[in-house]
Amino acid sequence: MKVVIVGGVAGGATAAARIRRLDEKAEIVVFERSGYISYANCGLPYYIGDVIEAPDDLTLQTPESFFTRFRVNMKVRHEVTAIHPERKTVTVKNLETGEEFEEIYDKLILSPGAKPTTPSFPGLDSDKLFTLRTVEDTFRIKEYIRKHQPKSAVLAGGGFIGLELAENLRQLGMDVTIVQNLPQLMTPFDSDMAAFIHAELRSHSVKLALNRTVEGFAERDGGIDVMLKDALPIHADMAVLAIGVTPDTSLARGAGLELGIKGSILVNDRMETSVPDIYAGGDAVQVKHFVTGEDTLIPLAGPANKQGRIAADNICGIPSTYRGSQGSSVIKVFDITAASTGVNETVAKASGLEADHVILSPMSHAGYYPGGKLMTMKVVFEKETYRLLGAQIVGYEGVDKRIDVLATAIFAGLRATELKDLDLAYAPPYSSAKDPVNMAGFMIENIEEGIVKQWYLGQLEELQEKGERGQVTLLDVRTPAEIAFGRIPGFMNIPLDSLRDHLDELDPAKPIYVICQSGLRSYVACRILAGYGFDAFNFAG
Numbered sequence: 001m002k003v004v005i006v007g008g009v010a011g012g013a014t015a016a017a018r019i020r021r022l023d024e025k026a027e028i029v030v031f032e033r034s035g036y037i038s039y040a041n042c043g044l045p046y047y048i049g050d051v052i053e054a055p056d057d058l059t060l061q062t063p064e065s066f067f068t069r070f071r072v073n074m075k076v077r078h079e080v081t082a083i084h085p086e087r088k089t090v091t092v093k094n095l096e097t098g099e100e101f102e103e104i105y106d107k108l109i110l111s112p113g114a115k116p117t118t119p120s121f122p123g124l125d126s127d128k129l130f131t132l133r134t135v136e137d138t139f140r141i142k143e144y145i146r147k148h149q150p151k152s153a154v155l156a157g158g159g160f161i162g163l164e165l166a167e168n169l170r171q172l173g174m175d176v177t178i179v180q181n182l183p184q185l186m187t188p189f190d191s192d193m194a195a196f197i198h199a200e201l202r203s204h205s206v207k208l209a210l211n212r213t214v215e216g217f218a219e220r221d222g223g224i225d226v227m228l229k230d231a232l233p234i235h236a237d238m239a240v241l242a243i244g245v246t247p248d249t250s251l252a253r254g255a256g257l258e259l260g261i262k263g264s265i266l267v268n269d270r271m272e273t274s275v276p277d278i279y280a281g282g283d284a285v286q287v288k289h290f291v292t293g294e295d296t297l298i299p300l301a302g303p304a305n306k307q308g309r310i311a312a313d314n315i316c317g318i319p320s321t322y323r324g325s326q327g328s329s330v331i332k333v334f335d336i337t338a339a340s341t342g343v344n345e346t347v348a349k350a351s352g353l354e355a356d357h358v359i360l361s362p363m364s365h366a367g368y369y370p371g372g373k374l375m376t377m378k379v380v381f382e383k384e385t386y387r388l389l390g391a392q393i394v395g396y397e398g399v400d401k402r403i404d405v406l407a408t409a410i411f412a413g414l415r416a417t418e419l420k421d422l423d424l425a426y427a428p429p430y431s432s433a434k435d436p437v438n439m440a441g442f443m444i445e446n447i448e449e450g451i452v453k454q455w456y457l458g459q460l461e462e463l464q465e466k467g468e469r470g471q472v473t474l475l476d477v478r479t480p481a482e483i484a485f486g487r488i489p490g491f492m493n494i495p496l497d498s499l500r501d502h503l504d505e506l507d508p509a510k511p512i513y514v515i516c517q518s519g520l521r522s523y524v525a526c527r528i529l530a531g532y533g534f535d536a537f538n539f540a541g
């Protein structure tokens, strides 16, 4: 059997290695357009910021090491320019020599990835404008910085690559502005959770130009103007376009493969395309969202690696299926970690799901053991069924482990209330006897049992108006010292510990909406009030 693979990085290299492990006799040829195979895309921003110092650390394998270990013929600087399914060949161009030839396959795997989304903006040819996808892109940025010592950069796009670059360019002492066409960065997060990311970036002097749409670029005064819709341009010494990625599927289109969203390749759960003996995986393919069941694109390394392995399994006769993508992701933003899995509240509602959520701010480990840090966790679940839909966490320590527990719970189909039952490892330096994930479960159980009723940020203005009209009571149960730092207009203050002594100040005929710092004391207050017959609602957050 001869297997030809297009793309020698996440999905392609994984597939090649897996096929070899399953079939010592197979002939395996990988064509890779760039000069590198199996490189660490995810590490590229950190090389720019000097966190990863040696360029060799970016390449996990070389064609030689791959051949030695796996006997896979890795042809770098070779671009596959056409697929001929009728005669089961591909046309390949050697980018060093310009020579073209046809290669026969029995099975073909496409893992060509995605390319930076590049609208037809003016000024794209500027040598002060960059995109970041490959090792070569990285070296180009690094060389520009070494040669020109830029003092400022504009990053068009507030997603993963924009944020990772912001941190790394600040690390080099540059003045950094992120331009984003939405009111928030990082759309896997709801706006309330993204606010923590905004605060962290601003505290490290990254400027955010939110609600601003990039329309083009123009060189001026030795630098580059980033042109904005309905606003003055932002001038900088360099700019990076990182507004998302588009599946790199011109090859598949040319061969008549069925395509989906943004030209992505349609595959079944065995990673088979619409054409026999052609498989595909990675950023180039359309996937089913594990939570919503909807068709979507989730260009992340985990899915790409798994899909490469699944294609290899099926080619080698092992029935193997892809179960869908949850979009689990994690990012370091200066001193914080932000992670998400499943869908957020915004996406859930857009998908027609009736979603509710809890927000909690537990410590990363037992409060009495030094070094514990607060994290903020939002768990989204379906009303009525209590199916877990997603989670977002922002904090300092232990964020990655909690998101992975929650991702596993979603995959396993646990009900949100079952989070309380998980038997999670505990010792004071690592967690609390009631882990943050358990705490989320307790809170959701309280909602299911009717022990707690919640109110939400989106209701605030309406409640303030009702408060002014005397229809509701708004109650803040923090201490006077905390209140001195700031308060929400319209809320009366009775500290939790003296609440029982001041019940006569509250009108039993009116519902009471309670708030504190993190939701814990307001919950206790709600239980006290309920015990005296009041109709109390706890703030979710």
Ligand code: FAD
Pocket: 006, 007, 008, 009, 010, 011, 012, 031, 032, 033, 034, 041, 042, 043, 044, 045, 078, 079, 080, 081, 111, 112, 113, 114, 132, 133, 134, 160, 161, 248, 251, 281, 282, 283, 284, 299, 300, 301, 302, 304, 305
């Ligand atoms: P790739 O790994 O991109 O490989 C595709 C390869 O195919 C490319 O090298 C390309 O040159 C080659 N190719 C394309 N067309 C042809 C052709 N016609 N002929 C020959 N070769 C061709 N994901 C995470 O989960 N976590 C992260 O922290 C993370 N960080 C990232 C940071 C950066 C800067 C980037 C760019 C990506 C990051 N990703 C991250 C995304 C992750 O790298 C991708 O999801 C993953 O690499 C996709 O794998 P793939 O095999 O589909 O494509």
